[in-house]
Amino acid sequence: MSFLFNLLKGAFLRMLQLIWFGKRKISNSLSIYVKTNTGNTLSIDLDPKWDIRNLKEIVGPQLGISPEDIKIIFAGKELHNSTIIEECDLGQQSILHAIKLPPGKNRLNRKKDTKNLIEESIDEGSEANESGSKPLNETLIDLPLEDSDRHENHSEQEQQQARAHFYVYCSLPCKSVEAGKLRVRCATCGSGAVTVDRDPQCWPDVQQPRRITVHCENHDCQTLLSSLAQKDEGTPQVRYAQFYFKCANHVSLGEKDEAVPLYLIKPNLRNVPCLACTDTRDTVLVFPCEAGHVTCLDCFRDYCVARLRDRQFEFDDNHGYYTLPCPAGCQNSHISEVHHFRLLSPEQYEQYQRFGTEEYVLRAGGLLCPRPDCGMGIIPPDQTDEERSRSPDEDDCRRIQCIGGCGYVFCRRCLQGFHVGECDSQQPTTYSSTSAVSCLSGYAIDPLRASEAKWDEASKKTIQISTKPCPKCRTPTERDGGCMHMVCTRAGCSFQWCWVCQTEWTRDCMGSHWFG
Amino acid sequence: MCWDALDLWRQGLIMADLPRRIIKETQRLMQEPVPGISAVPDDANARYFHVIVTGPEDSPFEGGLFKLELFLPEDYPMSAPKVRFITKIYHPNIDRLGRICLDILKDKWSPALQIRTVLLSIQALLSAPNPDDPLANDVAELWKINEGEAIRNAKEWTRRYAMDN
Numbered sequence: 302m303s304f305l306f307n308l309l310k311g312a313f314l315r316m317l318q319l320i321w322f323g324k325r326k327i328s329n330s331l332s333i334y335v336k337t338n339t340g341n342t343l344s345i346d347l348d349p350k351w352d353i354r355n356l357k358e359i360v361g362p363q364l365g366i367s368p369e370d371i372k373i374i375f376a377g378k379e380l381h382n383s384t385i386i387e388e389c390d391l392g393q394q395s396i397l398h399a400i401k402l403p404p405g406k407n408r409l410n411r412k413k414d415t416k417n418l419i420e421e422s423i424d425e426g427s428e429a430n431e432s433g434s435k436p437l438n439e440t441l442i443d444l445p446l447e448d449s450d451r452h453e454n455h456s457e458q459e460q461q462q463a464r465a466h467f468y469v470y471c472s473l474p475c476k477s478v479e480a481g482k483l484r485v486r487c488a489t490c491g492s493g494a495v496t497v498d499r500d501p502q503c504w505p506d507v508q509q510p511r512r513i514t515v516h517c518e519n520h521d522c523q524t525l526l527s528s529l530a531q532k533d534e535g536t537p538q539v540r541y542a543q544f545y546f547k548c549a550n551h552v553s554l555g556e557k558d559e560a561v562p563l564y565l566i567k568p569n570l571r572n573v574p575c576l577a578c579t580d581t582r583d584t585v586l587v588f589p590c591e592a593g594h595v596t597c598l599d600c601f602r603d604y605c606v607a608r609l610r611d612r613q614f615e616f617d618d619n620h621g622y623y624t625l626p627c628p629a630g631c632q633n634s635h636i637s638e639v640h641h642f643r644l645l646s647p648e649q650y651e652q653y654q655r656f657g658t659e660e661y662v663l664r665a666g667g668l669l670c671p672r673p674d675c676g677m678g679i680i681p682p683d684q685t686d687e688e689r690s691r692s693p694d695e696d697d698c699r700r701i702q703c704i705g706g707c708g709y710v711f712c713r714r715c716l717q718g719f720h721v722g723e724c725d726s727q728q729p730t731t732y733s734s735t736s737a738v739s740c741l742s743g744y745a746i747d748p749l750r751a752s753e754a755k756w757d758e759a760s761k762k763t764i765q766i767s768t769k770p771c772p773k774c775r776t777p778t779e780r781d782g783g784c785m786h787m788v789c790t791r792a793g794c795s796f797q798w799c800w801v802c803q804t805e806w807t808r809d810c811m812g813s814h815w816f817g
Numbered sequence: 818m819c820w821d822a823l824d825l826w827r828q829g830l831i832m833a834d835l836p837r838r839i840i841k842e843t844q845r846l847m848q849e850p851v852p853g854i855s856a857v858p859d860d861a862n863a864r865y866f867h868v869i870v871t872g873p874e875d876s877p878f879e880g881g882l883f884k885l886e887l888f889l890p891e892d893y894p895m896s897a898p899k900v901r902f903i904t905k906i907y908h909p910n911i912d913r914l915g916r917i918c919l920d921i922l923k924d925k926w927s928p929a930l931q932i933r934t935v936l937l938s939i940q941a942l943l944s945a946p947n948p949d950d951p952l953a954n955d956v957a958e959l960w961k962i963n964e965g966e967a968i969r970n971a972k973e974w975t976r977r978y979a980m981d982n
């Protein structure tokens with residue numbers, strides 16, 4: 302009963318509020334924070350239809366400042382009085398910065414003073430080409446990947462079409478690829494109360510430090526800068542912008558809530574067809590190769606899945622990431638922001654991570670547990686040179702236990718259960734490893750037709766799936782019938798070996814047991 | 818329903834879940850065929866092509882008509898087409914099962930390549946056999962030791978298997 306009463310009371314109070322604030326009814330409320338450079342934070346409900354002047358009129362009295370003496374900063378720009386809130390790319394819980402102008406400094410948004418004609422004309426001139434009066438999302442055009450191909454002199458319409466779109470991977474709470482918003486703060490003090498001296502014009506401007514200078518409004522920043530300069534002579538006396546991204550899909554969780562930019566994903570402004578499916582799609586992935594090859598996002602996923610299945614991802618030695626190059630095989634085209642692989646399904650991404658870890662283990666001289674569904678990376682204890690020279694094949698040296706995994710004890714050489722004495726190389730295990738590496742004979746044509754068309758009986762042998770390790774890198778390799786000539790498809794290995802001899806493929810193998 | 822209509826309906830069914838890229842490539846292969854090569858999709862399976870390659874001039878395969886089968890796997894163009902010679906051929910890069918040793922059909926495959934590129938490469942392989950390639954066999958051996966005899970064999974096989982049928 303009291304619950305019902307409370308409900309009614311709540312509704313009544315809300316109605317009263319509406320009457321009281323009737324003059325400025327909020328049609329679609331936007332809750333934001335306004336931070337001042339004096340350390341105050343106000344929580345404000347806004348109507349997206351209001352302009353910045355309206356905002357100043359609300360904030361001013363609460364801060365005890367005349368609205369004319371306030372400037373509003375958001376995402377690196379001082380916003381003009383006539384800018385409508387909904388044009389500003391503000392989300393719920395966004396933070397705006399309100400700065401009290403020192404006397405005589407309120408140039409940009411000052412009311413016109415008829416007595417001071419000279420100053421006014423200067424004002425008009427500067428206001429006309431002051432793009433800072435518009436929010437960043439309105440002025441920023443799509444960023445080229447390289448410095449060299451910056452956009453030049455865009456017409457108004459072109460600029461409208463080329464409006465920047467960003468994509469991010471939101472790790473929390475969305476856990477998905479989402480639209481992103483570009484934000485900026487002072488690299489020295491971390492304050493968001495900064496105005497950029499110019500717009501970023503290419504991705505290096507956004508990603509690399511010390512490319513764009515800012516004017517920081519934070520009072521403590523000067524002190525910080527001086528103390529840094531005292532410690533280190535090399536500290537520059539200017540302040541730089543630090544750009545970062547937020548996910549547009551969820552309500553901001555505060556200043557630390559950031560998302561990883563997926564800068565290869567872009568709106569397809571030049572209508573380039575996908576190199577794989579040849580369709581022209583709205584959103585594409587542009588590979589970091591010289592030609593800038595383009596795939597649609599669906600084909601990018603298919604490309605990743607196909608390469609993942611064959612373990613054809615590559616390990617970038619310079620940077621240590623497990624990645625893919627441009628599908629057209631271009632030089633120096635590795636994707637360096639591996640969050641782009643978040644376009645894969647969670648299961649596929651997990652597989653990507655697992656393979657990446659395994660690859661890392663193999664490169665570190667380790668091996669993988671041959672048990673299906675285990676695949677644990679194992680780094681065996683180093684043998685001393687003395688041990689190795691004394692008994693290279695001694696049982697102890699071949700004995701590996703899957704510690705930290707399934708506990709399986711196996712022979713390092715043949716990857717089968719541990720045994721004493723010679724490895725039995727003729728006996729294929731019946732493991733079917735998921736990390737399939739196919740033989741050259743992994744030939745799969747429409748089986749019905751193929752069976753009619755074969756001019757040799759050799760391939761009609763019953764398909765027997767069995768696994769042996771690649772003699773070079775020890776990756777479990779699956780053979781599904783066909784010839785004995787194996788090629789390790791693990792990227793960077795490609796070792797050609799003989800299923801029978803378990804050594805490098807030779808002409809002798811070809812002559813005596815090519816097809817078994 | 819007349820037979821033509823039934824045929825069209827069936828064709829529609831076959832094409833229905835075919836990726837646009839395959840449809841486009843097929844149309845182009847029909848409209849502007851590669852000289853010396855015919856590639857026709859199967860009536861029942863639009864991913865399966867009946868291919869006939871004419872033996873290039875000035876090669877031991879001249880005068881022969883070589884049948885091949887080409888199949889576009891489920892994840893084409895991410896995976897390479899599967900191609901195989903059906904007609905017997907004496908060639909150092911083609912094995913007894915008609916399998917072809919061609920880099921673009923294996924590790925050098927790229928989704929930017931097409932059926933057309935593959936067919937052109939196979940034609941080029943007939944013009945210029947490469948006995949140093951990994952899929953080499955006894956044919957490759959002979960091709961290296963005694964090219965004259967190998968070419969005689971190739972001509973003989975062409976006459977025996979690739980003509981008048």
Ligand SMILES: [Zn+2]
Binds near residue numbers: 473474476549551
């Ligand atoms: Zn999010």
Ligand SMILES: [Zn+2]
Binds near residue numbers: 491
């Ligand atoms: Zn600062």
Ligand SMILES: [Zn+2]
Binds near residue numbers: 580598
């Ligand atoms: Zn595509």
Ligand SMILES: [Zn+2]
Binds near residue numbers: 588590593
């Ligand atoms: Zn490329």
Ligand SMILES: [Zn+2]
Binds near residue numbers: 671672
């Ligand atoms: Zn294990």
Ligand SMILES: [Zn+2]
Binds near residue numbers: 714715720725
């Ligand atoms: Zn063993």
Ligand SMILES: [Zn+2]
Binds near residue numbers: 772791
């Ligand atoms: Zn290997």
Ligand SMILES: [Zn+2]
Binds near residue numbers: 799803807
């Ligand atoms: Zn062998």
